[in-house]
Amino acid sequence: MKIFGYELRLLWRDRAAWILTALFAAVSIYGLTNGAGLAESLSNATVQIEDSGRKFDAQVRELLARQNLDPRQVARQPLPAVLPRAPLPALAAGQADLAPNFEMISLFRLEQQTDARSELENPSRLLSGRFDLAFVLIWLFPLFLLALAYDLLAGDRESGTLRMVLARGVAPWRWLLVRTLARGMPVLAIALAATAATAFVGDPSGALGRMGLACGVVAAYGIFWLALAALVNGFAKSAASAATAVGAAWVVIVLVIPTWLNLLVEGLHPIPSRAELVASAREASGAAERRGGEVVDSFYKDHPEWAPATKQVDFMARALAVQEEVGRALDPVRERFDTELSNQQRIVERWKYVSPAIAAFEALTDIAGTGYWRQRAFKDQVATFKDTVHAFYSPRIHQKRVLSKADISTLPRFEFAEENAAGWRMRTVWAVLGILGLAAIAITLAARRLSARALATLTS
């Protein structure tokens, strides 16, 4: 404890440390406000869409209370499926600037291969990525920690202080660990404060638990990098070689492994071609339309309960039958998309501990609600909603049944259901444990290294 306080006092007098700490505080604040700005603009963009959807829904319900409606008229209006604002968006932009956060669902266009639109954005900006808090925490935070702690032992050895300290009987590994921790303390504290602040950007209700876990991830990640600095200190012969080693470690862990894993994942499980899906969809619908009458006949063979009382089939019923036929043709292709994407994510899940940067990034986007899992849930729920819309309107249109008061309660409406908390908590806790495990390995190696050669080589 004495060493800890002593080190903090040294740090207090170190001008370079002050500059680094101030710089880190500045980038953290910038990242925080920048990320919060993105969340703001994204949720503003969907407000209008959500409002118009709600208004229409209310109108239909009100009308139905008084009179019957033709389902064909009601089904014409596309229904918005909106992904609500993420639970902790200021923490990480993740895929939020890229993945669409709403989709218009229309009964007669369920199989249309149109893009679910995302906000207009300069592609170069998507390429560079946002300067959000996650960028500060995953990329820059380790750099600052390493800069503060990379040359503790080597520097002491070069200046001769080490010999004097060890002569007083302090265990070298304890000496190093405590000092490293102390050096990292201010930056770690700022990182945690910035992470905690994300809960108070916008609505803090429900965000506190997520924020707590995010702090856990950040602390574990920081400890990992400090442990790595300690390990390098144990091995490095000079300050320059320590700098080289920590620099190389940062590059490998934060730049090389993630980008390489990304390439590997996409190489192993390539996503099928969207171009082919689009063209096949048109092929399938062309074929179905050409066989028009035949399709309708076979459709009623499959769904005798939906066949209209009079044999006459109207244009819309026929369009629905054709659409269902197209859907059947496309299902396997779509399934391949889903399977390959799941496969990719599975590899990421399995290999993320190779680099704590991946584990921490995945955990932060997961907590923020801007990562794979929430987007995936949205996609799945939209798909289910399409089925609901189809199952609600199709039989009524085929049988020429009107919508009545009795239908109000089952009128389809999209409501995004957040994943139950156990899911993301489990994933995040595992990530924290994984990162801490890696830190423990680094600490053990450093301690063993230092005790083995402690007095003999270190001071010679």
Added chain:
Amino acid sequence: MIFAIARKEFVDAWRDGRFRLGAFVMVILLATSTLLAWRQTERTTHERAAATALERENWLGQGQKNSHSAGHYGVNVFKPVAPLSLFDRGIEPFVGTTLFLEAHRQNQAAFAPAQDATAMRRFGELTGAVGLQLLAPLLIILLAFGSVAGERERGTLRQVLSLGVSPRALVFGKTIGLGAALACLFVPAFLLLFGALSSAEWVSTADVGARLGWLALVYGVYLSTVLFVSILVSTLAPSGKSALAILLAMWAAGSVIAPRLASDVVHASMPLIALADFENEMNEDLQKGLDGHDPRSKRMEEFTQRVLRENGKARVEDLPFNFRGLAMLESERLAGEVFDHHFGRLWDRIDAQDRAVTFGGALAPMIALRTVSMGLAGTDFGRHRHFAVAAENHRREFVRVLNEDVMKNASPENQAYAAGRELWEQLPVFALDDVGLERVLERARLAIWILIGWFIASGMALFWAANRMKASAA
């Protein structure tokens, strides 16, 4: 003397275990990633070609129908893959690949590959370009940080200078020697890529060789600049340790922080229009006209009167052609003006943002390098815009042919008129005439000048530092 020093430096570099290890790791990484990217690019090229062929079949086999209905049936075009995207993927993952061409509407390209990816994508991809932009400078720093500072620390600098070696010869000899050691690494890699690309059957762009040559040149200028700066810092810094710390900090600021910071700052000061506003404004202009005075109905009414006057008839039914076809041609023309205005404004804005970011290259040359590299690889916004414009021209031509057919053949007596395969075959398959190298270079001019500026400035600074060393080292 310079060459003796250069040779010594060259041999030293290759004897240095750290450099050998770094070089080895880098070669392995870049080789595997280029191979993976090669496979992916080849596959995508085939996939898009297959989809284009299938879509052509769909179009030809759509059956008999009114030619305007065929305009609504429309056609999908797919953005051709630039072969050099295997070296630099640029913005390709983040822009749409499929564009639906239909009557009445100009659509945006849909389905950006990154939307079908895990969030890992945001770490970026390890391509040849990323390797040379981010990792190669680190290797150079590793090689050069101690070049002069190390000799000063060991005391050999004083000895060498006391032998009468001019400091200028020493510094330039070192620069040449280290440069040669690096060239041994990168030049063969470029030649290998060049050979592989020129013999690959799926590569169709004729100027791939020239583009690759330019890429080699531009990266050469950039990496030389990094080498100059590294030796400069090593000359000025008091110790090897501080030279390394300064260089690593410069690297992190220039390569990791600067690109994000530059794009965020630029976008904060010149934001892009929101999607909803873009569409609302465009729809409004479609209804009211660009000047906002005359509603669409009034314009069409005036047009009808003019056509009747010119043909000396009183009723549209008396015209010798189907007036509806002509009216659709006119309304497409009016809509075209609105689309040109709005899409033009949007794209100009994106171009302006990109240019402003490129100016940031004056502070961090990596940003300028990225601009040039994407341009030459054919994966920048310039080519994407080129594709979108070419596809839109194709759409207008195709809608025009269909509407003219309505005008000529769907006469009032022939209400049930339906065109068939013969007409569909008259419409050509969309083929992108790629952006020429000259236009690419024209677009990248600012960035190229910035890189040259850095090259000259860093060279001159090194020259100045070498001259100055005489006094301080003695």
